[in-house]
Amino acid sequence: MLRKTMHTCSFHRFGLLTFLFVVGATLVAYYFLPHTSGPDQEFNMANTNELSVNATVQKTPKSASSEVFYRESLPPEKGGESQQPSLEILLLHGQSFNSKTWESLGTLKMLAQHGYRAVAMDLPGFGNTPHLEIGKMDKDRADFLLAFLNTVGLQTPVLISPSRSGHFSIPFLMFHNQRLKGFVPIAPVGTNHCSAEQYRKIQTPTLIVFGELDTNLGVQSLKNLNNLPHHTVFKIPAAHHACYLDEPDKFHDALLDFLAKF
Known part of the structure; x- marks a missing residue:
């Protein structure tokens, strides 16, 4: 009986060790083998036909050490093929933003979904x-933007x-x-640096945007930009200086209406 009991215990120990070895080997194999599924892949597959947004660091030709960061959105692919953008958009930003x-x-995603190429840059600093x-x-900043x-x-x-x-635009x-x-222009600074005569010479179609509650730059920029010969005005009700943040839907609707004219 004693011998049989000892044999049984040895058998159980051997079985337990075998079981632990198999489990350990399985975990090691799972860790090192390439995964064919998982949250990351499921996310990528789910977004295969959605918007492609690329964040890129690009050197400007002004200096080999100068790097300008920008985000770019492109129209989503159709049938596995890229779409040619119907319009290009360049977005700058205000003092507290980028x-x-x-x-x-x-905004980047919205513009891409409407078939546009949108580039939003981080201004210097x-x-x-x-x-x-x-x-x-002024010419230096204009040439920088051109570059x-x-x-x-x-x-x-x-x-x-x-x-x-506005210091650049x-x-x-x-x-x-x-x-x-x-x-x-959305209540930009620097509009008073140009004369009414200078504005009247510009033939660029313009959508002047400002918030109803922006009684400083909103009012000042409107007064000066009104001299542009081909302009329309969009005042966002109950919105402050950063009116596009207060009412993004209204801003996007007005922007799309303006872009549809090209």
């Missing part, structure tokens, strides 16, 4: 773009420019307006 703002707001020595004159357009292959985009980015409008399909 290109991520347009992604979070859904904001977001992921370092401070760059580009000169302090960026040439680098990323934007031919004649519609330029969207809120608040502080208004000079660009004056010096390089032939490279713009359209202009969407």
Whole structure:
């Protein structure tokens, strides 16, 4: 009886060790073998036909050490083939924001879904773009923006420019307006640096956007930009300076109506 009991215990120990070995080997194999399924793959498969948004760091031709960060959205593929964008959009940003703002707001995705190529850049010293020595004159800032357009292959985009980015967009409008399909200023700074006569010479179609509650830059920029000969005005009710953040749906609707004209 004792012998039989000892044999039984040995058998159980052997069986337990075998079981643990098999389990351990299975876990090791699962860890090292490439997975064919899982949350990451399921996410990618679910988004195969959805919007492609690329975040890219691109060097400008101004200096080999200058890097400008931008986000780009492209129309989603159809039938496994890329769509040719029907329009190009360049989005700048205000003092407290960067290109991520347009992604979070859904603007990049919305524009791509309507067949447009949208590029949102981080201006020098904001977001992921370092401070760059580009000169302090209006022409310097206009030429910097032109260099960026040439680098990323934007031919004649519609330029969207809120608040502080007016330091770049208004000079660009004056010096390089032939490279713009359209202009969407959102209460930009710097509009008082140009005369009414200078504005009247610009033929670029323009959508002037401002918030009803923006009694500072909104009112000032409207007064100056009203001199543009081909403009329409969209005042967003009960919205502040960053009116596109207060009422993104209304802003997007007005923007799409404007873009549909091209």
